[in-house]
Amino acid sequence: MRIVCLAGGIGGARFLRGLRAAAPDAHVTVIGNTGDDITLFGLRVCPDLDTVMYTLGGGIDEEQGWGRAKETYVVKEELAAYGMQPQWFGLGDRDFATHIIRTQMLNAGYPLSQVTEALCDRWRPGVRLIPMTDDPVETHVVIEDERGRRAIHFQEWWVRLRASVPAERIVLVGADEARPAPGVLEAVAEADAVILPPSNPVVSIGTILQIPGIRDAVAAKTVVGVSPIIGGAPVRGMADACLAAIGVETSAQAVLAHYGADLIDGWLVAEEDADVRLPGVRVVARPLIMHDVSAAAEIAGAALSLARELM
Protein backbone atom coordinates (compact mmCIF):
# COMPACT_ATOMS: atom_id res chain seq x y z
CA MET A 1 0.00 0.00 0.00
CA ARG A 2 1.27 3.44 -0.91
CA ILE A 3 0.35 6.20 1.51
CA VAL A 4 1.06 9.90 1.49
CA CYS A 5 0.86 11.91 4.71
CA LEU A 6 0.98 15.67 5.03
CA ALA A 7 2.74 16.47 8.28
CA GLY A 8 3.61 19.32 10.57
CA GLY A 9 5.75 18.79 13.66
CA ILE A 10 5.10 16.93 16.89
CA GLY A 11 1.58 15.61 16.27
CA GLY A 12 2.35 14.57 12.74
CA ALA A 13 5.61 12.91 13.72
CA ARG A 14 4.01 10.90 16.53
CA PHE A 15 1.19 9.83 14.24
CA LEU A 16 3.73 8.74 11.63
CA ARG A 17 5.55 6.62 14.17
CA GLY A 18 2.23 4.95 14.88
CA LEU A 19 1.56 4.51 11.17
CA ARG A 20 4.93 2.85 10.66
CA ALA A 21 4.10 0.43 13.49
CA ALA A 22 0.56 -0.21 12.20
CA ALA A 23 1.63 -0.75 8.59
CA PRO A 24 5.30 -1.72 8.53
CA ASP A 25 5.09 -2.81 4.89
CA ALA A 26 3.37 0.29 3.59
CA HIS A 27 5.37 2.67 1.43
CA VAL A 28 4.92 6.01 3.17
CA THR A 29 5.82 9.39 1.70
CA VAL A 30 5.64 12.34 4.07
CA ILE A 31 5.17 15.82 2.67
CA GLY A 32 6.57 18.10 5.32
CA ASN A 33 5.61 21.66 6.16
CA THR A 34 8.33 24.26 5.57
CA GLY A 35 6.30 27.38 6.33
CA ASP A 36 7.74 27.43 9.87
CA ASP A 37 11.31 27.38 8.60
CA ILE A 38 13.49 30.21 9.82
CA THR A 39 17.02 31.45 9.37
CA LEU A 40 18.71 31.96 12.72
CA PHE A 41 22.33 33.10 13.07
CA GLY A 42 22.68 32.55 9.34
CA LEU A 43 21.62 28.91 9.66
CA ARG A 44 18.50 27.46 8.07
CA VAL A 45 16.26 25.75 10.60
CA CYS A 46 13.40 23.48 9.46
CA PRO A 47 11.56 22.61 12.67
CA ASP A 48 8.85 20.40 11.20
CA LEU A 49 11.10 18.39 8.88
CA ASP A 50 13.54 17.85 11.73
CA THR A 51 10.85 16.82 14.20
CA VAL A 52 9.65 14.16 11.75
CA MET A 53 13.22 13.05 11.01
CA TYR A 54 14.34 12.93 14.64
CA THR A 55 11.11 11.27 15.86
CA LEU A 56 11.13 8.52 13.25
CA GLY A 57 14.91 8.19 13.46
CA GLY A 58 14.96 7.69 17.22
CA GLY A 59 16.75 10.94 18.03
CA ILE A 60 13.88 13.01 19.40
CA ASP A 61 13.57 14.43 22.90
CA GLU A 62 10.53 12.33 23.83
CA GLU A 63 9.42 14.58 26.66
CA GLN A 64 9.23 17.89 24.81
CA GLY A 65 8.48 16.30 21.44
CA TRP A 66 10.95 18.42 19.48
CA GLY A 67 14.71 18.77 19.47
CA ARG A 68 17.27 16.12 20.21
CA ALA A 69 17.43 13.68 23.13
CA LYS A 70 20.26 14.31 25.62
CA GLU A 71 20.62 17.80 24.21
CA THR A 72 23.08 20.43 25.48
CA TYR A 73 22.96 24.19 24.92
CA VAL A 74 26.56 25.40 24.89
CA VAL A 75 26.46 27.11 21.49
CA LYS A 76 23.23 28.92 22.38
CA GLU A 77 24.73 30.18 25.65
CA GLU A 78 27.82 31.38 23.84
CA LEU A 79 25.77 33.20 21.21
CA ALA A 80 23.90 34.88 24.05
CA ALA A 81 27.22 35.82 25.69
CA TYR A 82 28.06 37.60 22.42
CA GLY A 83 24.71 39.40 22.72
CA MET A 84 23.29 37.69 19.65
CA GLN A 85 19.54 37.78 19.04
CA PRO A 86 17.15 36.07 19.09
CA GLN A 87 17.57 34.17 22.34
CA TRP A 88 13.98 32.88 22.51
CA PHE A 89 14.46 30.03 20.06
CA GLY A 90 15.79 26.86 21.68
CA LEU A 91 18.59 25.51 19.50
CA GLY A 92 20.62 22.75 21.09
CA ASP A 93 24.14 21.71 20.19
CA ARG A 94 23.13 18.44 18.52
CA ASP A 95 20.45 20.27 16.60
CA PHE A 96 22.96 22.92 15.50
CA ALA A 97 24.92 20.26 13.63
CA THR A 98 21.86 19.52 11.49
CA HIS A 99 21.38 23.19 10.67
CA ILE A 100 25.08 23.68 9.90
CA ILE A 101 25.01 20.83 7.39
CA ARG A 102 21.72 21.97 5.88
CA THR A 103 22.98 25.52 5.45
CA GLN A 104 26.25 24.39 3.94
CA MET A 105 24.39 22.25 1.39
CA LEU A 106 21.81 24.95 0.60
CA ASN A 107 24.60 27.50 0.11
CA ALA A 108 26.32 25.01 -2.19
CA GLY A 109 23.17 25.05 -4.33
CA TYR A 110 21.37 21.86 -3.32
CA PRO A 111 17.59 22.20 -3.07
CA LEU A 112 16.03 21.57 0.33
CA SER A 113 14.53 18.29 -0.90
CA GLN A 114 18.00 16.90 -1.64
CA VAL A 115 19.37 18.27 1.61
CA THR A 116 16.54 16.57 3.50
CA GLU A 117 17.28 13.31 1.74
CA ALA A 118 20.96 13.60 2.69
CA LEU A 119 20.12 14.26 6.34
CA CYS A 120 17.71 11.30 6.32
CA ASP A 121 20.59 9.07 5.16
CA ARG A 122 21.70 9.21 8.76
CA TRP A 123 18.31 9.00 10.46
CA ARG A 124 16.69 6.37 8.25
CA PRO A 125 13.17 7.41 9.26
CA GLY A 126 11.56 4.52 7.38
CA VAL A 127 9.49 6.92 5.30
CA ARG A 128 10.35 9.12 2.36
CA LEU A 129 10.38 12.67 3.71
CA ILE A 130 9.96 15.48 1.16
CA PRO A 131 9.56 19.15 1.97
CA MET A 132 6.35 20.55 0.47
CA THR A 133 8.44 22.92 -1.65
CA ASP A 134 12.05 23.81 -2.40
CA ASP A 135 11.02 27.41 -2.94
CA PRO A 136 11.28 30.10 -0.26
CA VAL A 137 8.03 30.41 1.67
CA GLU A 138 7.52 31.66 5.20
CA THR A 139 4.46 31.78 7.40
CA HIS A 140 3.92 35.27 8.76
CA VAL A 141 1.39 36.31 11.39
CA VAL A 142 -0.27 39.71 11.42
CA ILE A 143 -0.66 40.96 14.98
CA GLU A 144 -1.46 44.26 16.63
CA ASP A 145 0.29 45.21 19.85
CA GLU A 146 1.68 48.37 21.47
CA ARG A 147 4.00 48.74 18.47
CA GLY A 148 1.05 48.78 16.10
CA ARG A 149 -0.13 46.35 13.44
CA ARG A 150 2.67 44.34 11.92
CA ALA A 151 3.57 40.98 10.44
CA ILE A 152 6.01 38.80 12.34
CA HIS A 153 7.53 35.43 11.54
CA PHE A 154 5.39 32.53 12.69
CA GLN A 155 8.10 31.36 15.08
CA GLU A 156 8.20 34.73 16.79
CA TRP A 157 4.46 34.55 17.36
CA TRP A 158 4.44 30.88 18.31
CA VAL A 159 7.62 30.54 20.35
CA ARG A 160 8.42 34.02 21.66
CA LEU A 161 4.86 35.24 22.21
CA ARG A 162 3.41 31.76 22.85
CA ALA A 163 0.50 32.87 20.60
CA SER A 164 -0.60 35.19 23.42
CA VAL A 165 -1.30 38.08 21.04
CA PRO A 166 -4.25 37.30 18.76
CA ALA A 167 -3.35 36.58 15.15
CA GLU A 168 -5.40 38.79 12.82
CA ARG A 169 -4.19 36.96 9.78
CA ILE A 170 -1.81 34.14 8.94
CA VAL A 171 -0.12 34.46 5.56
CA LEU A 172 2.17 32.09 3.71
CA VAL A 173 4.53 34.57 2.08
CA GLY A 174 5.76 33.27 -1.26
CA ALA A 175 2.96 30.72 -1.64
CA ASP A 176 1.80 31.96 -5.04
CA GLU A 177 5.17 31.44 -6.69
CA ALA A 178 6.07 28.23 -4.90
CA ARG A 179 6.02 24.90 -6.69
CA PRO A 180 5.71 21.50 -5.03
CA ALA A 181 9.14 19.95 -4.47
CA PRO A 182 10.20 17.24 -6.93
CA GLY A 183 8.42 14.03 -6.06
CA VAL A 184 5.51 15.57 -4.18
CA LEU A 185 2.87 15.46 -6.92
CA GLU A 186 4.21 12.13 -8.18
CA ALA A 187 3.90 10.57 -4.73
CA VAL A 188 0.34 11.85 -4.34
CA ALA A 189 -0.59 10.60 -7.82
CA GLU A 190 0.76 7.12 -7.03
CA ALA A 191 -0.76 6.95 -3.54
CA ASP A 192 -3.57 4.59 -2.66
CA ALA A 193 -4.64 7.03 0.02
CA VAL A 194 -3.64 10.32 1.59
CA ILE A 195 -3.79 10.68 5.35
CA LEU A 196 -3.88 13.96 7.22
CA PRO A 197 -2.46 13.35 10.71
CA PRO A 198 -3.71 15.45 13.64
CA SER A 199 -1.29 18.24 12.71
CA ASN A 200 -2.26 21.88 12.93
CA PRO A 201 -4.95 22.42 10.26
CA VAL A 202 -3.89 26.02 9.66
CA VAL A 203 -0.11 26.40 9.89
CA SER A 204 0.88 22.81 9.11
CA ILE A 205 -1.56 21.00 6.85
CA GLY A 206 -3.23 24.21 5.72
CA THR A 207 0.16 25.56 4.71
CA ILE A 208 1.05 22.48 2.69
CA LEU A 209 -2.31 22.64 0.91
CA GLN A 210 -1.57 26.24 -0.11
CA ILE A 211 1.32 25.26 -2.37
CA PRO A 212 -0.23 25.50 -5.83
CA GLY A 213 -1.13 22.07 -7.16
CA ILE A 214 -0.99 20.12 -3.92
CA ARG A 215 -4.59 20.56 -2.79
CA ASP A 216 -6.01 19.55 -6.16
CA ALA A 217 -3.76 16.51 -6.36
CA VAL A 218 -4.68 15.42 -2.83
CA ALA A 219 -8.41 16.04 -3.32
CA ALA A 220 -8.38 13.63 -6.27
CA LYS A 221 -7.37 10.79 -3.94
CA THR A 222 -9.01 8.94 -1.07
CA VAL A 223 -8.27 11.23 1.88
CA VAL A 224 -8.70 10.38 5.54
CA GLY A 225 -8.12 13.03 8.17
CA VAL A 226 -7.53 12.60 11.89
CA SER A 227 -9.15 15.41 13.87
CA PRO A 228 -6.62 17.56 15.75
CA ILE A 229 -9.46 18.80 17.95
CA ILE A 230 -11.02 16.69 20.71
CA GLY A 231 -14.11 17.97 22.45
CA GLY A 232 -13.44 21.58 21.52
CA ALA A 233 -9.74 21.71 22.41
CA PRO A 234 -6.57 21.01 20.44
CA VAL A 235 -5.03 17.62 21.19
CA ARG A 236 -1.81 19.53 21.80
CA GLY A 237 -0.28 22.86 20.88
CA MET A 238 -2.17 26.06 20.28
CA ALA A 239 -4.19 25.20 17.18
CA ASP A 240 -7.13 27.17 18.61
CA ALA A 241 -5.16 30.41 18.26
CA CYS A 242 -4.50 29.60 14.60
CA LEU A 243 -8.10 28.57 13.91
CA ALA A 244 -9.34 31.83 15.45
CA ALA A 245 -7.15 33.75 13.00
CA ILE A 246 -8.96 32.19 10.04
CA GLY A 247 -12.40 32.39 11.64
CA VAL A 248 -12.84 28.69 12.25
CA GLU A 249 -14.26 27.39 15.52
CA THR A 250 -12.11 25.02 17.56
CA SER A 251 -14.14 21.87 17.01
CA ALA A 252 -13.79 18.63 15.09
CA GLN A 253 -16.92 19.65 13.14
CA ALA A 254 -15.61 23.07 12.15
CA VAL A 255 -12.19 21.81 11.13
CA LEU A 256 -13.80 19.15 8.94
CA ALA A 257 -16.05 21.77 7.35
CA HIS A 258 -13.01 23.99 6.83
CA TYR A 259 -11.13 21.21 5.03
CA GLY A 260 -14.32 20.51 3.08
CA ALA A 261 -15.99 17.42 1.64
CA ASP A 262 -14.21 18.05 -1.66
CA LEU A 263 -10.95 17.24 0.13
CA ILE A 264 -11.90 14.78 2.86
CA ASP A 265 -13.49 11.36 2.39
CA GLY A 266 -13.07 9.97 5.88
CA TRP A 267 -12.78 11.79 9.21
CA LEU A 268 -11.55 10.18 12.38
CA VAL A 269 -12.84 11.90 15.52
CA ALA A 270 -12.64 11.23 19.24
CA GLU A 271 -15.53 9.46 20.88
CA GLU A 272 -16.88 12.68 22.39
CA ASP A 273 -17.15 14.11 18.87
CA ALA A 274 -19.06 11.14 17.44
CA ASP A 275 -21.93 13.42 16.37
CA VAL A 276 -19.81 15.23 13.76
CA ARG A 277 -21.42 15.07 10.31
CA LEU A 278 -20.66 16.36 6.84
CA PRO A 279 -22.38 15.13 3.69
CA GLY A 280 -20.02 13.05 1.60
CA VAL A 281 -17.69 12.27 4.50
CA ARG A 282 -17.68 9.07 6.50
CA VAL A 283 -17.03 9.92 10.16
CA VAL A 284 -15.64 7.30 12.53
CA ALA A 285 -15.12 7.83 16.28
CA ARG A 286 -12.13 6.31 18.11
CA PRO A 287 -9.92 7.18 21.09
CA LEU A 288 -7.57 9.80 19.64
CA ILE A 289 -5.07 10.56 22.42
CA MET A 290 -1.56 9.44 21.37
CA HIS A 291 -0.31 8.46 24.83
CA ASP A 292 2.45 6.34 23.36
CA VAL A 293 3.52 4.58 20.18
CA SER A 294 0.96 1.81 20.54
CA ALA A 295 -1.88 4.30 21.01
CA ALA A 296 -0.62 6.16 17.94
CA ALA A 297 -0.50 2.85 16.05
CA GLU A 298 -4.14 2.17 17.00
CA ILE A 299 -5.18 5.54 15.62
CA ALA A 300 -3.10 5.13 12.46
CA GLY A 301 -4.56 1.66 12.02
CA ALA A 302 -8.07 3.07 12.29
CA ALA A 303 -7.25 5.75 9.72
CA LEU A 304 -5.86 3.09 7.37
CA SER A 305 -8.93 0.88 7.80
CA LEU A 306 -11.17 3.81 7.05
CA ALA A 307 -9.09 4.63 3.96
CA ARG A 308 -9.33 1.03 2.76
CA GLU A 309 -13.11 1.11 3.13
CA LEU A 310 -13.29 4.30 1.09
CA MET A 311 -10.76 3.43 -1.62
Added chain:
Amino acid sequence: MRIVCLAGGIGGARFLRGLRAAAPDAHVTVIGNTGDDITLFGLRVCPDLDTVMYTLGGGIDEEQGWGRAKETYVVKEELAAYGMQPQWFGLGDRDFATHIIRTQMLNAGYPLSQVTEALCDRWRPGVRLIPMTDDPVETHVVIEDERGRRAIHFQEWWVRLRASVPAERIVLVGADEARPAPGVLEAVAEADAVILPPSNPVVSIGTILQIPGIRDAVAAKTVVGVSPIIGGAPVRGMADACLAAIGVETSAQAVLAHYGADLIDGWLVAEEDADVRLPGVRVVARPLIMHDVSAAAEIAGAALSLARELM
Protein backbone atom coordinates in the same frame (compact mmCIF):
# COMPACT_ATOMS: atom_id res chain seq x y z
CA MET B 1 53.84 54.51 23.73
CA ARG B 2 52.27 53.12 20.60
CA ILE B 3 53.27 49.60 19.69
CA VAL B 4 52.36 47.38 16.77
CA CYS B 5 52.80 43.62 17.02
CA LEU B 6 52.49 41.12 14.20
CA ALA B 7 51.09 37.95 15.64
CA GLY B 8 50.31 34.35 14.81
CA GLY B 9 48.58 32.07 17.29
CA ILE B 10 49.71 30.61 20.58
CA GLY B 11 53.23 32.08 20.86
CA GLY B 12 52.09 35.50 19.73
CA ALA B 13 49.08 35.51 22.02
CA ARG B 14 51.12 34.53 25.09
CA PHE B 15 53.71 37.17 24.29
CA LEU B 16 50.95 39.76 23.92
CA ARG B 17 49.56 38.86 27.32
CA GLY B 18 53.03 39.48 28.71
CA LEU B 19 53.29 42.76 26.82
CA ARG B 20 50.02 43.97 28.24
CA ALA B 21 51.28 43.16 31.74
CA ALA B 22 54.69 44.78 31.10
CA ALA B 23 53.24 47.94 29.55
CA PRO B 24 49.65 48.34 30.72
CA ASP B 25 49.50 51.94 29.45
CA ALA B 26 50.88 51.23 25.99
CA HIS B 27 48.51 51.44 23.05
CA VAL B 28 48.96 48.11 21.33
CA THR B 29 47.70 47.23 17.86
CA VAL B 30 47.96 43.60 16.85
CA ILE B 31 48.07 42.69 13.18
CA GLY B 32 46.85 39.12 13.05
CA ASN B 33 47.69 36.39 10.57
CA THR B 34 44.77 35.19 8.46
CA GLY B 35 46.70 32.85 6.15
CA ASP B 36 45.66 29.89 8.35
CA ASP B 37 41.97 30.73 8.05
CA ILE B 38 39.79 27.94 6.75
CA THR B 39 36.16 27.36 5.89
CA LEU B 40 34.84 24.25 7.63
CA PHE B 41 31.23 23.09 7.32
CA GLY B 42 30.48 26.42 5.66
CA LEU B 43 31.78 28.37 8.65
CA ARG B 44 34.77 30.68 8.52
CA VAL B 45 37.39 29.79 11.11
CA CYS B 46 40.23 32.22 11.93
CA PRO B 47 42.47 30.26 14.30
CA ASP B 48 45.12 32.92 14.91
CA LEU B 49 42.74 35.83 15.42
CA ASP B 50 40.69 33.72 17.80
CA THR B 51 43.70 32.51 19.77
CA VAL B 52 44.77 36.12 20.33
CA MET B 53 41.21 37.17 21.20
CA TYR B 54 40.53 34.26 23.56
CA THR B 55 43.96 34.44 25.23
CA LEU B 56 43.81 38.17 25.92
CA GLY B 57 40.09 37.98 26.73
CA GLY B 58 40.50 35.26 29.33
CA GLY B 59 38.64 32.57 27.40
CA ILE B 60 41.51 30.41 26.19
CA ASP B 61 42.14 26.77 27.06
CA GLU B 62 45.41 27.43 28.96
CA GLU B 63 46.69 23.90 28.65
CA GLN B 64 46.48 23.44 24.90
CA GLY B 65 46.93 27.13 24.11
CA TRP B 66 44.12 27.31 21.55
CA GLY B 67 40.36 26.89 21.71
CA ARG B 68 38.06 27.72 24.58
CA ALA B 69 38.40 26.80 28.23
CA LYS B 70 35.85 24.25 29.51
CA GLU B 71 35.10 23.30 25.95
CA THR B 72 32.67 20.58 24.86
CA TYR B 73 32.50 18.82 21.49
CA VAL B 74 28.86 17.90 20.92
CA VAL B 75 28.47 19.65 17.55
CA LYS B 76 31.66 18.05 16.22
CA GLU B 77 30.48 14.59 17.31
CA GLU B 78 27.13 15.15 15.63
CA LEU B 79 28.76 16.31 12.40
CA ALA B 80 30.84 13.14 12.48
CA ALA B 81 27.69 11.07 13.08
CA TYR B 82 26.38 12.59 9.84
CA GLY B 83 29.63 11.49 8.18
CA MET B 84 30.77 15.05 7.60
CA GLN B 85 34.41 15.72 6.74
CA PRO B 86 36.90 16.83 7.88
CA GLN B 87 36.97 15.30 11.33
CA TRP B 88 40.61 16.14 12.05
CA PHE B 89 40.02 19.77 12.96
CA GLY B 90 39.06 20.26 16.60
CA LEU B 91 36.14 22.65 16.76
CA GLY B 92 34.48 22.91 20.15
CA ASP B 93 30.93 24.02 20.86
CA ARG B 94 31.93 27.36 22.40
CA ASP B 95 34.26 27.98 19.50
CA PHE B 96 31.49 27.14 17.02
CA ALA B 97 29.48 30.10 18.30
CA THR B 98 32.31 32.44 17.30
CA HIS B 99 32.47 30.96 13.80
CA ILE B 100 28.70 31.05 13.40
CA ILE B 101 28.64 34.77 14.21
CA ARG B 102 31.66 35.51 12.03
CA THR B 103 30.14 33.67 9.08
CA GLN B 104 26.80 35.37 9.49
CA MET B 105 28.48 38.80 9.49
CA LEU B 106 30.78 37.97 6.56
CA ASN B 107 27.81 36.71 4.54
CA ALA B 108 25.98 39.93 5.39
CA GLY B 109 28.85 41.81 3.75
CA TYR B 110 30.94 42.99 6.69
CA PRO B 111 34.70 42.81 6.13
CA LEU B 112 36.67 40.53 8.45
CA SER B 113 38.21 43.54 10.19
CA GLN B 114 34.77 44.77 11.28
CA VAL B 115 33.70 41.27 12.23
CA THR B 116 36.82 40.91 14.38
CA GLU B 117 36.09 44.23 16.05
CA ALA B 118 32.54 43.08 16.80
CA LEU B 119 33.75 39.80 18.32
CA CYS B 120 36.31 41.70 20.39
CA ASP B 121 33.46 43.79 21.83
CA ARG B 122 32.76 40.77 23.96
CA TRP B 123 36.32 39.72 24.73
CA ARG B 124 37.85 43.15 25.36
CA PRO B 125 41.38 41.92 24.73
CA GLY B 126 42.95 45.24 25.76
CA VAL B 127 44.61 45.59 22.36
CA ARG B 128 43.28 46.59 18.98
CA LEU B 129 43.19 43.42 16.93
CA ILE B 130 43.16 43.83 13.13
CA PRO B 131 43.44 41.02 10.60
CA MET B 132 46.35 41.59 8.22
CA THR B 133 43.90 41.78 5.33
CA ASP B 134 40.19 41.65 4.59
CA ASP B 135 40.94 40.01 1.27
CA PRO B 136 40.82 36.26 0.69
CA VAL B 137 44.25 34.71 1.20
CA GLU B 138 45.11 31.15 2.18
CA THR B 139 48.38 29.48 3.02
CA HIS B 140 48.87 26.35 0.94
CA VAL B 141 51.61 23.79 1.35
CA VAL B 142 53.07 21.83 -1.56
CA ILE B 143 53.79 18.26 -0.54
CA GLU B 144 54.57 15.03 -2.33
CA ASP B 145 53.16 11.77 -1.04
CA GLU B 146 51.77 8.54 -2.45
CA ARG B 147 49.11 10.60 -4.22
CA GLY B 148 51.75 12.66 -5.99
CA ARG B 149 52.77 16.29 -5.71
CA ARG B 150 49.93 18.54 -4.67
CA ALA B 151 49.08 21.66 -2.71
CA ILE B 152 46.99 21.29 0.44
CA HIS B 153 45.60 23.83 2.86
CA PHE B 154 48.02 24.74 5.61
CA GLN B 155 45.69 23.35 8.24
CA GLU B 156 45.57 19.98 6.54
CA TRP B 157 49.37 19.84 6.61
CA TRP B 158 49.70 21.26 10.11
CA VAL B 159 46.80 19.63 11.92
CA ARG B 160 45.95 16.49 9.99
CA LEU B 161 49.48 15.52 8.92
CA ARG B 162 51.21 17.12 11.93
CA ALA B 163 53.73 18.46 9.37
CA SER B 164 55.03 14.89 9.02
CA VAL B 165 55.28 15.14 5.23
CA PRO B 166 57.99 17.60 4.18
CA ALA B 167 56.73 20.88 2.77
CA GLU B 168 58.35 21.57 -0.59
CA ARG B 169 56.91 25.02 -0.76
CA ILE B 170 54.63 27.21 1.29
CA VAL B 171 52.55 29.66 -0.73
CA LEU B 172 50.20 32.40 0.38
CA VAL B 173 47.54 32.11 -2.30
CA GLY B 174 46.00 35.50 -3.06
CA ALA B 175 48.88 37.47 -1.57
CA ASP B 176 49.57 39.55 -4.68
CA GLU B 177 46.06 40.99 -4.86
CA ALA B 178 45.58 41.39 -1.11
CA ARG B 179 45.59 44.79 0.52
CA PRO B 180 46.32 45.49 4.18
CA ALA B 181 43.06 45.75 6.14
CA PRO B 182 41.89 49.27 7.02
CA GLY B 183 43.95 50.58 9.91
CA VAL B 184 46.96 48.32 9.42
CA LEU B 185 49.27 50.74 7.62
CA GLU B 186 47.99 53.66 9.72
CA ALA B 187 48.78 51.81 12.94
CA VAL B 188 52.28 50.95 11.72
CA ALA B 189 52.88 54.54 10.60
CA GLU B 190 51.83 55.89 14.00
CA ALA B 191 53.75 53.27 16.01
CA ASP B 192 56.80 54.14 18.08
CA ALA B 193 58.01 50.59 17.57
CA VAL B 194 57.00 47.32 15.96
CA ILE B 195 57.56 44.10 17.85
CA LEU B 196 57.68 40.66 16.29
CA PRO B 197 56.70 38.14 18.97
CA PRO B 198 58.15 34.61 18.85
CA SER B 199 55.48 33.56 16.33
CA ASN B 200 56.25 31.28 13.42
CA PRO B 201 58.58 33.27 11.13
CA VAL B 202 57.25 31.57 8.01
CA VAL B 203 53.51 30.93 8.27
CA SER B 204 52.64 33.63 10.82
CA ILE B 205 54.92 36.67 10.68
CA GLY B 206 56.26 35.77 7.25
CA THR B 207 52.70 35.59 5.97
CA ILE B 208 51.75 38.97 7.36
CA LEU B 209 54.88 40.52 5.81
CA GLN B 210 53.81 39.15 2.41
CA ILE B 211 50.74 41.38 2.21
CA PRO B 212 51.87 44.12 -0.19
CA GLY B 213 52.83 47.29 1.69
CA ILE B 214 53.17 45.81 5.17
CA ARG B 215 56.85 44.84 5.07
CA ASP B 216 57.93 48.24 3.75
CA ALA B 217 55.85 50.06 6.33
CA VAL B 218 57.22 47.93 9.16
CA ALA B 219 60.84 48.16 7.96
CA ALA B 220 60.61 51.96 8.17
CA LYS B 221 60.06 51.72 11.93
CA THR B 222 62.12 50.59 14.88
CA VAL B 223 61.59 46.83 14.85
CA VAL B 224 62.47 44.42 17.63
CA GLY B 225 62.05 40.70 17.10
CA VAL B 226 61.90 37.92 19.66
CA SER B 227 63.58 34.76 18.38
CA PRO B 228 61.16 31.85 18.03
CA ILE B 229 64.16 29.50 18.01
CA ILE B 230 66.14 28.63 21.13
CA GLY B 231 69.36 26.64 20.77
CA GLY B 232 68.35 25.20 17.41
CA ALA B 233 64.78 24.20 18.24
CA PRO B 234 61.45 26.01 18.01
CA VAL B 235 60.21 27.35 21.35
CA ARG B 236 56.98 25.52 20.55
CA GLY B 237 55.14 24.24 17.51
CA MET B 238 56.76 22.92 14.36
CA ALA B 239 58.47 26.03 13.02
CA ASP B 240 61.42 23.90 11.93
CA ALA B 241 59.25 22.13 9.34
CA CYS B 242 58.23 25.52 7.94
CA LEU B 243 61.77 26.88 7.95
CA ALA B 244 63.00 23.80 6.08
CA ALA B 245 60.43 24.51 3.37
CA ILE B 246 61.97 27.91 2.70
CA GLY B 247 65.56 26.69 3.06
CA VAL B 248 66.28 28.43 6.34
CA GLU B 249 68.15 26.66 9.15
CA THR B 250 66.39 26.29 12.48
CA SER B 251 68.52 28.72 14.46
CA ALA B 252 68.15 32.16 15.97
CA GLN B 253 70.95 33.29 13.67
CA ALA B 254 69.35 31.99 10.49
CA VAL B 255 65.90 33.36 11.30
CA LEU B 256 67.42 36.78 11.98
CA ALA B 257 69.31 36.65 8.69
CA HIS B 258 66.11 35.58 6.95
CA TYR B 259 64.20 38.55 8.36
CA GLY B 260 67.19 40.72 7.42
CA ALA B 261 68.84 43.80 8.84
CA ASP B 262 66.66 45.99 6.64
CA LEU B 263 63.68 44.82 8.70
CA ILE B 264 65.09 44.13 12.17
CA ASP B 265 66.80 46.64 14.45
CA GLY B 266 66.91 44.63 17.66
CA TRP B 267 66.86 40.86 18.14
CA LEU B 268 66.11 39.20 21.46
CA VAL B 269 67.65 35.73 21.74
CA ALA B 270 67.90 33.11 24.46
CA GLU B 271 71.06 33.03 26.53
CA GLU B 272 72.40 29.98 24.68
CA ASP B 273 72.19 31.98 21.44
CA ALA B 274 74.11 35.00 22.77
CA ASP B 275 76.67 34.71 19.98
CA VAL B 276 74.16 35.59 17.24
CA ARG B 277 75.37 38.55 15.18
CA LEU B 278 74.14 40.53 12.20
CA PRO B 279 75.59 43.89 11.19
CA GLY B 280 73.10 46.67 11.90
CA VAL B 281 71.16 44.65 14.46
CA ARG B 282 71.55 44.94 18.22
CA VAL B 283 71.31 41.45 19.73
CA VAL B 284 70.35 41.01 23.39
CA ALA B 285 70.23 37.67 25.22
CA ARG B 286 67.57 36.92 27.84
CA PRO B 287 65.67 33.87 29.13
CA LEU B 288 63.00 33.35 26.45
CA ILE B 289 60.83 30.52 27.76
CA MET B 290 57.28 31.83 28.44
CA HIS B 291 56.51 29.55 31.40
CA ASP B 292 53.73 31.83 32.56
CA VAL B 293 52.39 35.35 32.25
CA SER B 294 55.14 36.86 34.39
CA ALA B 295 57.87 35.18 32.32
CA ALA B 296 56.14 36.48 29.18
CA ALA B 297 56.00 39.94 30.77
CA GLU B 298 59.76 39.81 31.44
CA ILE B 299 60.44 38.96 27.81
CA ALA B 300 58.04 41.62 26.55
CA GLY B 301 59.62 44.13 28.90
CA ALA B 302 63.07 43.28 27.52
CA ALA B 303 61.78 43.71 23.95
CA LEU B 304 60.29 47.07 24.89
CA SER B 305 63.53 48.25 26.56
CA LEU B 306 65.49 47.23 23.49
CA ALA B 307 63.01 49.10 21.29
CA ARG B 308 63.31 52.23 23.44
CA GLU B 309 67.10 52.11 23.17
CA LEU B 310 66.87 51.85 19.40
CA MET B 311 64.11 54.41 18.79
